[in-house]
């Protein structure tokens with residue numbers, strides 16, 4: 001059967017309205033390794049990539065964005081992918097969406113396949129099915145929304161239950177550009193991250209602050225892990241890298 005090519009998917013059930021006749025979603029669910037990603041890539045790009053999606057470039061990893069609905073996961077991904085910010089409307093993600101971006105780490109191309117998950121509770125069972133496929137998780141809260149921060153512990157419990165044991169996790173306090181509405185102190189994010197032993201930084205999908213750094217740090221860490229068996233691979237400490245590279249909100253122009 002010939003299927004029409006997929007249009008770029010920008011979310012579904014929105015606060016601005018949802019037309020059942022125009023928007024149809026199919027969600028792929030199944031165990032790790034059954035071929036969910038290959039099926040989606042086949043539909044999206046019209047080709048099968050043998051081995052794994054990373055076969056097209058030197059090395060590839062899957063990164064998943066997690067956090068409450070509205071914390072800015074989709075905007076974070078769009079800023080990284082296209083350098084743009086979607087400000088006007090909030091269209092909540094339905095199920096899961098994915099985008100690819102190739103970054104260069106120490107002269108080597110690293111392909112990141114980034115899964116943008118729905119933060120809404122009702123999609124939780126769908127997104128759980130994807131946790132095991134992810135090598136890294138970016139866990140976002142909104143510095144202007146206390147409950148999104150309070151829910152981080154629950155997210156970490158879910159991660160513990162469903163994700164790979166050695167998954168790379170990074171905690172991100174997003175919307176750092178709206179400092180006037182801040183209700184979560186930067187120190188509180190740092191303390192929580194330290195408690196769980198994960199790197200932390202505040203970000204803004206609007207100004208782009210630390211967006212690229214978050215993905216680059218993940219790419220570096222995963223590339224380092226993949227090459228650990230090679231004797232000449234230089235050591236890499238993601239915590240030190242993030243601490244040395246991250247920008248603080250106070251030093252950044254607010255728009």
Ligand SMILES: Nc1nc2c(ncn2[C@@H]2O[C@H](COP(=O)(O)OP(=O)(O)OP(=O)(O)O)[C@@H](O)[C@H]2O)c(=O)[nH]1
Pocket residue numbers: 067068069070071072073074075076086087088089090091092093094117118119120174175176177178203204205206207
């Ligand atoms: N000021 C500011 N607004 C942001 C930022 N990131 C996202 N937003 C706004 O926050 C709202 C929600 O953003 P989304 O990216 O759709 O949130 P999400 O986490 O993907 O939500 P779900 O898809 O429901 O899980 C939108 O109105 C965005 O414009 C940011 O860094 N700064």
